[in-house]
Amino acid sequence: MYSKILIDHFRNPRNMGRMENPDGVGKVGNPACGDVMYIYIKVGKNEKGEEIIEDIKFETFGCAAAIGTSSMVTELAKGKTLEEAEKISKDDVAEAVGGLPPIKMHCSLLASDGLKAAIADYRKKKGKGDAAEG
C-alpha cells in the first residue's frame, strides 16, 4: 500500500518534535478527521540576503501517510527561500514520497498546507513587528 520511501519517513521521521520559540507555526487538520499537523519554522537569511527556512520541525497526529508526508515536507523545505518553499505543492510532496494511495492524497495536501500556514504565520508576526517598529 505504501512506498518504501514513505515507510522510511514514517519509521524514521526527519525533523520531528516541538521547536522552542519558532518564528512561525502552521497548524492544520482536525483531530476528528484523524490528522493534524503542526509545522514549526525558524527563518534566517542566505548569502544573497533572502529569507530562508533555516530550521523546520513537525508534530503530527495521524496515519503513516500523514506522518511520512510531514517528514518529507520538512526535508523539501529546509534551506529553501520562503518563496520557493511556498511553491511546494501537494503533488510535489506526494511525488517525493514515491506516490500515495488515492485515498491518502489529502495527507500530502495537509503537509503542503501546513508549511504554507507556517510561512503565513511568520509573515503575519513579522508584519506586526515591522509595524510596531515603524
Next chain:
Amino acid sequence: MERVYLDYASTTPVDGRVVEAMLPYFTERYGNPTSFYSFGQEAKQAVEEARAKVAELINASPEEIIFTSGGTEACNLAIKGFALKNKKRGKHIVVSKIEHFAVLEACRWLAERGFEVSYLDVDEYGFVSPETLEQAIRGDTILAIVNHANNEIGTIEPIAELAEVAQDRGVAFFSDACISNGSVEIDVARLGVDLLALSAHKMYGPKGVGALYVAKGTRLEALLHGGGQERKLRSGTENVPGIVGFGRAAEIAKKEMRSEAERLRKLRDELIREVLRIPRTRLNGHPERRLPGNANFAFAFIEGEGLILELDFAGISASTGSACSSPTLEPSHVLTAIGLSHAEAHGSLRVTLGRFTTREHVKRLLEVLPRVVKRLRDISPFKESFEDYVEGTEWKGGEHRHV
C-alpha cells in the same frame, strides 16, 4: 520471526482436524447431494451430518439450520428474507447501532425500498437495554435485531431479555452470532430468538460457509432462486467440503469451548491489565461481559493505522477502528456509539486471541506495544489533551475534509 496473529475476530486459521475432515470431499466424495445415485447420497449424508453438528452447537433441530455462503449471506437472508415475507404485517424494523455492516447495510437496503428502520442506542459498554428496545417497538414493527456479541468491543448482549421483550410484543428477533459462535455457549431455546446467523471461518472452519438458524414457524422469502436446495431457502449446489468442515468445527468447538474460554479469559485479563498500565489508555467494552478472547483499547493522542503498521513490522497482526485504515475514512461506528469522540476512536486497537494464541504471543505484544505507543505519542502534537489544539490556533479543519 514467528508471526503473532492476534486478529481472531477478523478470521481464524482452519483447524487441522477440520481440514482433514474436508479433504475427501474435494477429490473422492465429490458427488452432488441432489443426485439420486448412491455417490450423490454419500455427499448428502455428509451434509446432513454436518447440519446435525451445527444444530447441536446451538441446541437447535437440524431442520432449523440453513447453510449459506457465509455470515453475510445469513444476515441478508434473515433480514431481507424476513422483511419481504412479512411486510403485510408491518414495515418497521429496529436494529442496534453497533451491528456488523452485513446487518446495517441489509437494513439500509430495505429502508431504500419502503421499510422504516429505527436504530437502538447502546450504553457506554455497548449494551442494548430491554427498555430501549421496548420503547422503539411500534404497532407495525416486525423484526428486532441485536448482535449476540459485538465483533469490535466483544460486549455480549442480554439476548434472552431482549428477545423476550420482542416476543411479548409479537415481534420476531434476529441475532447475529457470527463472532460469538464457538467461543461462548449459545442455546437458541434459552435465548428465544427466531433467527440467528453463524459463520464457520470465525470458529476454525473454512471461509465461504455459514448458516442461518430459522426457528420452526418463522417464514422467510428466499433471496437466491434455482434448484430449491436448503428447503427452498437457499438454492445452489451445496458447498459440501465447506459444510463438512463447518460441521467438524462445530463439533470441536462444542467439546472444547468451556476449557478454551477459561484459558482465553485468563490470557485476555492479563493482557488488559498490562496494557492499561500505559498512560491515557482506556478499555472499550465491558471488563467482564465480553467475549473471552476480545480486548479493545483506545490510546489517546495517536492514530491506529500507524499502530497497526508498527505492530506488523514487529510481526504482530491486530486491527483498529481508526478511520485512516478504513476504506470510507470514517471511524468505527461502534466506538462512536459507545461515546468515544472521533479523535479518540482513531486511536483504537482491537486484539483478539484464539485457539492457537499462547502466553508467549501475548508477551511479544506486551514487549512491543508500549514502545510503539510512546513513539507515536512523541510524534503527536497532543500531549495532554486534544483541547490545546483547538484553542487559539488557526484551525483549518474545514479545508482538509478528505478529498
